[in-house]
Amino acid sequence: xxxxxxxxxxxxxxxxxxxxxxxxxxxxxxxxxxxxxxxxxxxxxxxxxxxxxxxxxxxxxxxxxxxxxxxxxxxxxxxxxxxxxxxxxxxxxxxxxxxxxxxxxxxxxxxxxxxxxxxxxxxxxxxxxxxxxxxxxxxxxxxxxxxxxxxxxxxxxxxxxxxxxxxxxxxxxxxxxxxxxxxxxxxxxxxxxxxxxxxxxxxxxxxxxxxxxxxxxxxxxxxxxxxxxxxxxxxxxxxxxxxxxxxxxxxxxxxxxxxxxxxxxxxxxxxxxxxxxxxxxxxxxxxxxxxxxxxxxxxxxxxxxxxxxxxxxxxxxxxxxxxxxxxxxxx
Numbered sequence: 647x648x649x650x651x652x653x654x655x656x657x658x659x660x661x662x663x664x665x666x667x668x669x670x671x672x673x674x675x676x677x678x679x680x681x682x683x684x685x686x687x688x689x690x691x692x693x694x695x696x697x698x699x700x701x702x703x704x705x706x707x708x709x710x711x712x713x714x715x716x717x718x719x720x721x722x723x724x725x726x727x728x729x730x731x732x733x734x735x736x737x738x739x740x741x742x743x744x745x746x747x748x749x750x751x752x753x754x755x756x757x758x759x760x761x762x763x764x765x766x767x768x769x770x771x772x773x774x775x776x777x778x779x780x781x782x783x784x785x786x787x788x789x790x791x792x793x794x795x796x797x798x799x800x801x802x803x804x805x806x807x808x809x810x811x812x813x814x815x816x817x818x819x820x821x822x823x824x825x826x827x828x829x830x831x832x833x834x835x836x837x838x839x840x841x842x843x844x845x846x847x848x849x850x851x852x853x854x855x856x857x858x859x860x861x862x863x864x865x866x867x868x869x870x871x872x873x874x875x876x877x878x879x880x881x882x883x884x885x886x887x888x889x890x891x892x893x894x895x896x897x898x899x900x901x902x903x904x905x906x907x908x909x910x911x912x913x914x915x916x917x918x919x920x921x922x923x924x925x926x927x928x929x930x931x932x933x934x935x936x937x938x939x940x941x942x943x944x945x946x947x948x949x950x951x952x953x954x955x956x957x958x959x960x961x962x963x964x965x966x967x968x969x970x971x972x973x974x975x976x977x
Contacts, residue, residue, distance in 0.1 A: 650700050652691040652707050661714045672725055676703065679729045702732050709739040716744060723947065727761060730944055738762060748793040749800070752847030757793040763945035764790060770937035771905060776895070778883075778927060779907040781941025784952045787907040788881050792841045794905070795877040799859070804877045804901065807854075809838045809862045811881040812890065835862050838881060865890055874899035883908035883923040885915060891922030911963075 654662055666673055673684050680703050682695030693703055709728055714720055728740050743765055747756040759765040764786050770777050771794045779787040795807045839862060842851050854860040865886065880886075880894055883906045898904050908923045915921055930936050943960070946952055 647694055648697045648700055649692060649694040650704055651687075652693060652704070654689050654691060656711055657714060660718070664714055664718070664720045665710060667720070667722070667725075672720065672722070675725065676706065676729065679733065680706075705737050706732050709737075709741065712739055712741045713744065716741060723760065727944075731762070734944070736762070748790065749797045749845065751845050752843075752850065757790070757845070759790070760786070760947045761941075761945040763939070763941045764947075767939045767941065768794065770939050771903075774937035775902070775935050776898070776904045776930075777906070777937040777939065778923075778930075779905060779939055779941065780910060780923075780927070781945060782909050782911065782943065782956050784946040784956075785941035786945070786947055787941060788837070788879070789841050791879050791905040791907060792838075792845060795879060796845050798877050798903065804903065805875040806859045806861065806877075808873060808876050808878045809835075809842070809860075809881065810865050810868055810879070810894075811835065811838065811883075812865045812885040835864070838862050838879075865894065868894055868897050871897055872899045873897045873902050875901040876903075878902060878904045880904065880906045881908075884910050884913045884921050886922035887915070888920065888922040888925045891926045895926070 654665075657665060667675075676682070677684050680695065680699045682693050682699055682703055685692045691707070693700060695703070706728060709732075710720065710725070713724065713728075724740055731738060731740070743759045743762070746768075747758050748768060749757050751757060759768055763781075767777075767779055767787070768790060771791070779791060781787055792809075795804075795809075798804045799807055839851075842860065842862070846854070851860065855862075865880070876899070878898070883891070885908075886894070894906075895904065906923070906926075910921060910924050910927075913921045927938060931938065943957055946956065
């Protein structure tokens, strides 16, 4: 067993309190994550454990010190993500994620990348006119695209925001639902409304909709249109057919940007029908001006259980696949 000392002098009492967390919960999390023992001795932390783990913990504390110098609070999610990065062999500081605010919500909350994958996604949106954001639930694909759209709109880089998604499965079969067309499609567009309400506020959202500056519509509404000077987001794109995807991408006009988001592991298409998202990723993978960003389980920013649930499903799918392949070999 080896030991190292971490000097707490660079942090004042308030910052040290943030570092430790309530009832030292942050210290306990670090101890459990790296199998080390941490004790406070005057103005130092005495850390004992295996040498390779002590090196990682030293890097972690350096990163956390930098974060606490920049902001007053240490978010538990930031701490957990920092630990995950270092355990995966990545010594990058989450500080670089805190440098840029995409936009502020109506309540003044800053929207920023929370993972390195999310930062890559936002950088790709800046650099490309068409970006595919692919990943599981909770990785911020749609929300960050919305934030980027609002920023572009506020900066007068585009004249309007258009949000769309396939309404029901791929065929958009809405006839069985009660009410007029708007009432039929609203439940499927609700996640888009909710995100816009949070970012813009209800009053601003209604004002922009009335002026035709923001449009939320099912994908079928895009047919036959040319979308100039617009920021267009296609959500749940895994539920498009190849024909729908081609139709959407060829709507793009001058001065426009398109973000296509989806989770290729969860399609609602009829059995045997190929997802337009899967197909287009293969077709456009080498086209200049198109960005493709894959977000993974480490980019999930919902409840920690969501990450574990998705990982468990991935493991189950892999086991199923292995059993199928073994069965084929035996036949």
